[in-house]
Amino acid sequence: MKIAVTGASGQLGRLAIDVLTARTGPAGIVALARTPDKVADLGIETRAFDYEQAETLAAALKGVDTLILISSSEIGQRVRQHRNVIDAAKAATVKRILYTSLLHADTSVVSLAAEHRETEADLKASGVDFTILRNGWYTENYTSSIHSALQSGVFIGSAGQGKLASATRKDFAEALAIVAMSDGPASKVYELAGDDAWTLSDLAAEISRQTGRTIPYRDLPAADYAAALVTAGLPEGLADAIAGWDVAASQGGLFDDGKQLSKLIGRPTTPLAQAVAHALQ
Numbered sequence: 001m002k003i004a005v006t007g008a009s010g011q012l013g014r015l016a017i018d019v020l021t022a023r024t025g026p027a028g029i030v031a032l033a034r035t036p037d038k039v040a041d042l043g044i045e046t047r048a049f050d051y052e053q054a055e056t057l058a059a060a061l062k063g064v065d066t067l068i069l070i071s072s073s074e075i076g077q078r079v080r081q082h083r084n085v086i087d088a089a090k091a092a093t094v095k096r097i098l099y100t101s102l103l104h105a106d107t108s109v110v111s112l113a114a115e116h117r118e119t120e121a122d123l124k125a126s127g128v129d130f131t132i133l134r135n136g137w138y139t140e141n142y143t144s145s146i147h148s149a150l151q152s153g154v155f156i157g158s159a160g161q162g163k164l165a166s167a168t169r170k171d172f173a174e175a176l177a178i179v180a181m182s183d184g185p186a187s188k189v190y191e192l193a194g195d196d197a198w199t200l201s202d203l204a205a206e207i208s209r210q211t212g213r214t215i216p217y218r219d220l221p222a223a224d225y226a227a228a229l230v231t232a233g234l235p236e237g238l239a240d241a242i243a244g245w246d247v248a249a250s251q252g253g254l255f256d257d258g259k260q261l262s263k264l265i266g267r268p269t270t271p272l273a274q275a276v277a278h279a280l281q
Helices: 011-024 036-042 054-060 078-091 113-126 146-152 169-181 200-211 222-231 236-250 260-265 272-280
Strands: 003-005 029-033 045-048 066-069 096-102 129-135 155-157 188-192 217-219
Touching: 003 011, 011 029, 011 036, 011 169, 029 036, 036 045, 045 054, 054 078, 066 078, 066 169, 078 096, 078 113, 096 113, 096 169, 113 129, 129 169, 146 155, 146 200, 146 272, 155 200, 155 222, 169 188, 169 260, 188 260, 200 217, 200 272, 222 236
Parallel strands: 003 029, 003 066, 029 045, 066 096, 096 129, 129 188, 155 217
Antiparallel strands: none
16 A cells, blocks of 8 residues: 655654654654655655645656545645646555544634535535644643743733643654544544643643743733734734634633544543653743
């Protein structure tokens, strides 16, 4: 069986390929990337694959049995880009598509959910067997801000006391690889999230514990948080989106207690304390 991974040069794609090659060997794995040179170090077959170049995609999928479609990073362009890939997979007679969607995409208040819902609908209409992995929030989405918090002496956000059932990219990548290697049922949807939910206050307390410093969490109105992100150098549109995702978290949009992820990977998901320790290295 030949398994191809889109977005292979990205963080999730690389981790998924690491798991796949460790478990099956490199022979049946294909890295699909816009710039193949960026994945030459993976030691597997590489093919050029640009979501925007629709006319080239079917040829790049020749011989592929299972396609891991990692969602595009280009918010606002995802539906069209994903549709290009799904159409190409159908033309290339790919047997199954795995798609990385968003936790509870069908009902989520997170702004990102709308594009994922459309892609899920396209998959269901394609006639190709599919598996949808609705991934929760990456813990790294927040631990990446730890060093900034240490510099400023405070961790800021707009999530209130909303619970975040996050997991690390490595946890999600392992699930992706396991499903890709399995002969699971068609049309399956997984809701994947971390075992233990936490708040940004919990995160700030953990940072304080591990560093020996007092780093409080300061909850801000969304507009103020977005303005702070712009001051830190983020584009205005992205800053507004991040603040909006925090507000969605305050409304329960990033919480799930089904523990499907740990059941799938056969171990507990990475604890917050371990993720914080890794970020502080």
